[in-house]
Structure formats: structure tokens, C-alpha cells
Amino acid sequence: MSEPALNEDQRDALQEVANMAMGQAATRLSKLLGTFIELSVPRVKVVGVAEASETLRAMTGITETVTAVRQGFRSDIKGEAIVLCRSGSVGQLCALVNDPYTKSTYETTTQTELIFDVATVLMGACVSCIFDCLGRAPIFSPPGMLGMCMPLGDVFQPATLAWKTALLLEVNFALEDHSFRAHLVMLMAEESILHMNEALDALLSRL
Amino acid sequence: MNELRHVLSELVVERVGFGIFVLDRDLNVVMWNRFMQDHSGKTAEQVIGKPIFMSFPELPRVWLTRKVESVFQLGSFAFSSWEQRPYLFKFDHDRPITGGVDFMQQDCTFMPLTREREVMAVCVTISDVTHASMMQRARDEAVAKLQEYADRDGLTGIANRRYFELRLADEFARWQRYGGELSMLLFDLDHFKRINDEFGHLVGDTVLRVMAERVARGVRVQDVFGRFGGEEFALLLPCTGFSDAMIVAEKVRRAICETPIDVQGTRVPVTASFGGAQARKGLTSSYEALINEADAALYSAKRQGRNRSIGFV
Numbered sequence: 001m002s003e004p005a006l007n008e009d010q011r012d013a014l015q016e017v018a019n020m021a022m023g024q025a026a027t028r029l030s031k032l033l034g035t036f037i038e039l040s041v042p043r044v045k046v047v048g049v050a051e052a053s054e055t056l057r058a059m060t061g062i063t064e065t066v067t068a069v070r071q072g073f074r075s076d077i078k079g080e081a082i083v084l085c086r087s088g089s090v091g092q093l094c095a096l097v098n099d100p101y102t103k104s105t106y107e108t109t110t111q112t113e114l115i116f117d118v119a120t121v122l123m124g125a126c127v128s129c130i131f132d133c134l135g136r137a138p139i140f141s142p143p144g145m146l147g148m149c150m151p152l153g154d155v156f157q158p159a160t161l162a163w164k165t166a167l168l169l170e171v172n173f174a175l176e177d178h179s180f181r182a183h184l185v186m187l188m189a190e191e192s193i194l195h196m197n198e199a200l201d202a203l204l205s206r207l
Numbered sequence: 208m209n210e211l212r213h214v215l216s217e218l219v220v221e222r223v224g225f226g227i228f229v230l231d232r233d234l235n236v237v238m239w240n241r242f243m244q245d246h247s248g249k250t251a252e253q254v255i256g257k258p259i260f261m262s263f264p265e266l267p268r269v270w271l272t273r274k275v276e277s278v279f280q281l282g283s284f285a286f287s288s289w290e291q292r293p294y295l296f297k298f299d300h301d302r303p304i305t306g307g308v309d310f311m312q313q314d315c316t317f318m319p320l321t322r323e324r325e326v327m328a329v330c331v332t333i334s335d336v337t338h339a340s341m342m343q344r345a346r347d348e349a350v351a352k353l354q355e356y357a358d359r360d361g362l363t364g365i366a367n368r369r370y371f372e373l374r375l376a377d378e379f380a381r382w383q384r385y386g387g388e389l390s391m392l393l394f395d396l397d398h399f400k401r402i403n404d405e406f407g408h409l410v411g412d413t414v415l416r417v418m419a420e421r422v423a424r425g426v427r428v429q430d431v432f433g434r435f436g437g438e439e440f441a442l443l444l445p446c447t448g449f450s451d452a453m454i455v456a457e458k459v460r461r462a463i464c465e466t467p468i469d470v471q472g473t474r475v476p477v478t479a480s481f482g483g484a485q486a487r488k489g490l491t492s493s494y495e496a497l498i499n500e501a502d503a504a505l506y507s508a509k510r511q512g513r514n515r516s517i518g519f520v
Contacts, residue, residue: 116286
């Protein structure tokens, strides 16, 4: 029995693709939001369902409750992106897109709408840039709230999940002043890992 | 063959059951399908080639501009859900008679139309989710009602034991953290079994209900009055010290015993015994301990001849 995974070349290629894509995403985000957004070097890992929660905890270092928004994306490679931050930092996260709204008393916006807006922007930029490098244009589904104030461990509940192995890609965002950090996790399960392998092989063969 | 496909695609866009329109970077309308025409009353000829705000000045300008701009800049999707923003356009919905909402509830998707990695235009789709939104609102209301029932005692309509203990636990935690005063009373109708035996269970139930109404009328808004089970009741008194709690106990006891309860022409005399306890720093370790102390005081009141209030000391 062989678990779907990446060989060493594919892994390096994906890391390279992700690095490049995050550079692009950071540029686009900074331009859109009018403030400098620093994206970390992405971390790529193949995880089993049982260790997903622990991996997420180790990568983010979060022990408090989180606010988490998910969004599906699909081409032949499909998966979900999750934006999460400490529940207490939601205000700072929203401030990224809040600027013109607060000045407008005529057009009111709820905090939930702002959370969706900022999460969609972050997920859209990162996922699109990665898919762009892989020569694909993903279709996104509407974002959904996983929880406003949930334990990090509840993001993945192994008993209810249908996948066994997933490719996990984590990036985190910081503002110039490092006042807070939000995390983006992209997850693609078994079949999509195989398509990812093909996409990476195609990329490697073109070099 | 290609031409046929092209014609069919156009027909699909024209006839499909949701709104489709396309905006360029300056928010000029480039395409406008039949759904948009039928619901807005504005034809493609009227809106195409002009900024959308010219045809629809009531649209949220800052919001919409930002949505579209984010799609152009990021090359990814943007969304809007009826749950946060009930509608973008003021469209009628197809339930003018049975519906309870003003305008068609809408989910919107903003899609990049890309050629060679450049976003050429943004396609906006509008789905009519009025029906789904009404179902969800109805469900939310039902859940809220169920939640309320789950907190209430079926016979008397006051808090049930589960809800009382929940509130007691909350108030106790608050008292532990912030200090102040916290008391509770437990009381029990005297010889209730005799009432049941002599007059029957229906009369017994009425006695409980009328007694609960009487007590509830005299309770302050911040107090919690609950049925602990059978003929036993509890009163949670936040920000209330021991002596004030015993004054409340006496007041409630008199309200119960002063007037016999009238059940279908039968006057049933009712008395109750009260036990009171106050949370004490360093002594009361848990809210359960507070209940136990009130219960011990109630037991003393019973032993000392009933129809009286005793405080735990």
C-alpha cells in the first residue's frame, strides 16, 4: 500500500512554486490593501488525518481560540483554504480591509462581512498565484465560517473527516509593524495530490 | 459547429435563472442578461456602455468598487452572501404574497474573466436565494424557541433546574472573581403530599402553578426563580447579602401563606419552608456547596415546625 506523497524533486519544485507565488501574492495584496503585507516562507507538508491538528498547532503556535474561515477551490487539483487567526486579533485582521468603510456612514458593513472579505482576499491571492504557476485557473466557492471563537483542535476533527492524507501548505501574514499574525492553510487530499504530482512533473520537464 | 456552440452559449446566458452581468475596470456595464433586464426593468441597451452607478445610483458605491477592484488586482473571486448583505439590487422576489422579506435575497459571485493571465473584465452573478433565506430564518427562530423551552419548566413556566444551575454557576464564578455578595433560597411547599392526596393531582398542579405565579411577580429582574423538582423551588439572589436574602425569604413566604389558593371553588391553604445561604469567601468552595447549605437550612426549617425561614450559619 502506498500513500500518495511527493517525491523529493516534486517537493522541491512545489516549495519553489510556493515561494514564487507568495512573492507575487504579497505584491498584489500590498497594492490592493495599500499597506505592506509580509508573507512568510511557505511550509509544505504531507500529513495524515490523525496528526493534522497537532501539525497545525505546531505550525501556528496558537493555543487560544481562533476565528477560522474556509473556502473551497477547484480545478483538477481541488481542496480547501482556511484563514485563521486568534479570536482576539480579528479586529486587526479586519482593519486590513476596513479602511474606506469606516469613513462611510452611509454604507455600513458588519464585522462578519469584513472577516469574509479579508479572508477571501488573502485566500484568493495565495491560491490563485500558486495555481497560476501550475498553469491552472481555479474556480472558488463562497467562503464559510468555521467558527468565530473555536479551539484550534476543532478545525480538524479526525472522526468526521473523509480523507486520510493531505498535502498541507501553510503561510502566515504579518503587517509591517508585526502587531499580529494571521495564517493561511491550503489542504489538498489524496486524489488532488496525484494531480499535483502531474502538474509538478510537467513543470519540471519544461525546465 | 463552433458557431452553433457560440449561439447556444449566448442563449444559455440569456435564459438562465440567475443574473449575469459583466463590468470593465471603470465599472462600465459590458454585458447584461435577461434576468437582470426582467428584474431591474432596464434593458441591455439602456445600461451597456455606461458606468453601473449611472443606471443604479442606489448601489453601495464604495463596497462594489472595492469588490470589483479586488478581482481585477488579485485575479481571484469575490463573494457576497445574503446573510451579511441581504441584497445588492432592489429586485422583487417571486413570493410577493407568502414572503416576509422586502426584496429578493441575493448571493453574489464576482468572477475574473481572464485572457493570458490578464483580467479583462469581471463577471457578476446574482442568485435568488429568497426561499432558502426564509427557510433559514424560520429555522433560526425555531431553534431560539426550542432553546427557550429547554430552559423552562413545563408546568409553571419558570426556569427549570438545569437552567437555574447554569445561571447559579455563572453568578458563582462571577462572585469568585469579582467578589460582592451572592445568596440563594431553597423552599418547599409544606405537606404537599397531603394536598395531592386530599384534592387530587390536578389541584396539586394548579397550586404549584398559582404559587409560582405569585412568587414570580415579586422577583427582581436580576434574580432567577426556578423549579428544582416536585414541590421544591429555588431563588437565586445576585448582589444580595445574607440579611437581605432572609428579608426576601420572609416576604415570599408571606405571599404564599397569606392567601389560600383558590382552585375551582376550593380554598387550599398553602405554606412553605425556606432555607437561605450566602456565598462566603474562603468557606463556600463551589456553587453545589451553596445549594447544600441552603438545603441544610431548609431541613432545619422543616424540623422546627415548617412555615418559617431559616438561614444557614
